[in-house]
C-alpha cells in the first residue's frame with residue numbers, strides 16, 4: 350500500500366508460572382502484528398534450555414495450540430518480522446539462538462544498524478560463521494564473545510560498538526534483558542503483571558492485551574535486566590539526545606499505544622487539527638483513508654467544522670502475501686483493500702485525510718476510485734510533510750529517486766495524483782504537534798540524521 354514499513358516488533362516475558370510465558374508472548378505478538386507480517390517466532394527458556402518455534406506467516410499461522418502447550422519455561426522472547434526483499438527466508442526468522450561457552454542465548458531485534466556491514470566484515474575476518482543475513486546475529490556474536498566478564502559488561506561493550514536504531518530483547522540462562530538504542534529511535538516499554546513478573550514490548554498495546562500494567566519506557570541507551578531479584582536498570586554510558594522515530598507516531602504504531610509519553614491516537618488527532626488550519630480547501634465532508642487516517646480525520650473535522658464521514662471501506666482480510674510485485678497485481682490489491690462508498694461520495698466535495706505519500710502510486714489510485722464513485726472534488730490532506738529522504742534506522746523505504754516527495758514539487762505531486770488540491774502538514778505544524786519538543790527523529794522529512802549514515806549509501810540513492 351505504498352507506505353513506509355516497520356521492520357519488526359519484539360516482546361519479552363518473565364513470569365513465575367512456566368506454563369504462561371509462551372502464551373503471553375503469543376498474545377503480545379498478536380497485538381504487535383502490524384509491525385511485521387512475514388514471519389513470527391517465540392523462544393522459550395526453561396532453566397537455560399532454549400526451544401524455539403518460528404515460521405513464515407502471521408502469528409495465527411505460525412503457532413498452534415499444541416505448540417503453546419508444549420513450550421514451558423519462565424522466560425519467553427518473541428518477534429514478528431517484516432523483511433526487506435531478498436531475505437525472506439525461514440533461516441532469517443527471529444529470535445536468533447546460539448550456544449556458546451557460557452550456555453545458550455537468544456535475541457530478538459527491531460531496527461537496523463548503520464554500521465552493520467562493517468561489524469559483520471570485522472567478525473567474518475576474525476573467523477565468525479553466520480547462519481543468517483541479520484544484524485541480529487552480529488549483535489549476538491558480539492555479546493557472546495565478550496561474555497566472559499559477565500553479561501552486563503558484554504552488553505556495554507556491544508552497545509559501544511553498534512550504531513543505529515534498535516530495540517532488543519535477550520534471554521540468557523536465567524535473565525530477560527531489554528536494550529534500547531542510545532537515541533531511543535526504536536520504542537521499547539516495560540510492563541508488570543505482578544510482583545516479579547515483567548513484560549518488555551515494542552508498544553504498550555501488547556501490554557494491554559495481557560493485562561500488564563505499563564510501568565515506563567526503556568530510556569535511550571538503557572539496559573534493563575530482569576531475573577529472580579527483580580528489575581535492574583543499567584544506565585547508559587553511551588547515549589545521545591532522545592530521537593524517537595516520528596513515523597511511529599504518524600503511521601507505524603498502533604493508535605492505542607502510548608510511546609515516550611505520547612498517545613499515538615492523540616498525536617494523530619492533533620495532526621488533523623493543525624492540518625485543518627493549514628488547508629484552504631472547501632468541502633462537504635472529511636473522509637479518512639482507513640485505518641491510519643481515521644484519528645487525524647476526526648481532528649480535522651472537529652477543527653474545521655466539516656462533517657466527518659466514512660467514504661472508503663477497508664477489507665481487513667487482504668494480507669500482505671497477496672500483494673505481488675507486478676504492476677497489475679498492485680492495482681488489484683488497492684481495489685481489493687479499499688472500496689469507495691458511492692452513496693456517501695456521489696456529488697460531494699471531499700477532503701481525504703491520509704498519513705503519508707511515499708511513491709504516490711496508491712494515493713493516485715485512491716483518488717481515481719473516489720472520483721469514479723461520484724465525488725466532484727477530491728482534496729488530499731496528508732498528516733506529514735513530504736517524505737524526501739531514506740531511513741537507515743529500521744524502516745523500509747524505497748530508494749530516494751522513488752520517493753515522490755524527493756523528486757517532485759507539491760504542485761507536481763498534486764497533478765500526478767490527480768487531486769484538486771494537495772496539502773501536506775508543514776514541518777512547523779508537525780513541530781507544534783510534538784509540543785515543539787526536539788525529541789524526535791524527523792530525518793526522512795529534513796535529512797538531519799541523528800546518527801551518521803554512511804556517505805556511500807546516500808550517494809547511491
Ligand code: SF4
Pocket residue numbers: 353514534593594595596597739740741742743744790791792793794
Ligand atoms: Fe523514523 Fe524517518 Fe527517522 Fe527513519 S528517518 S527513524 S522513518 S523519522
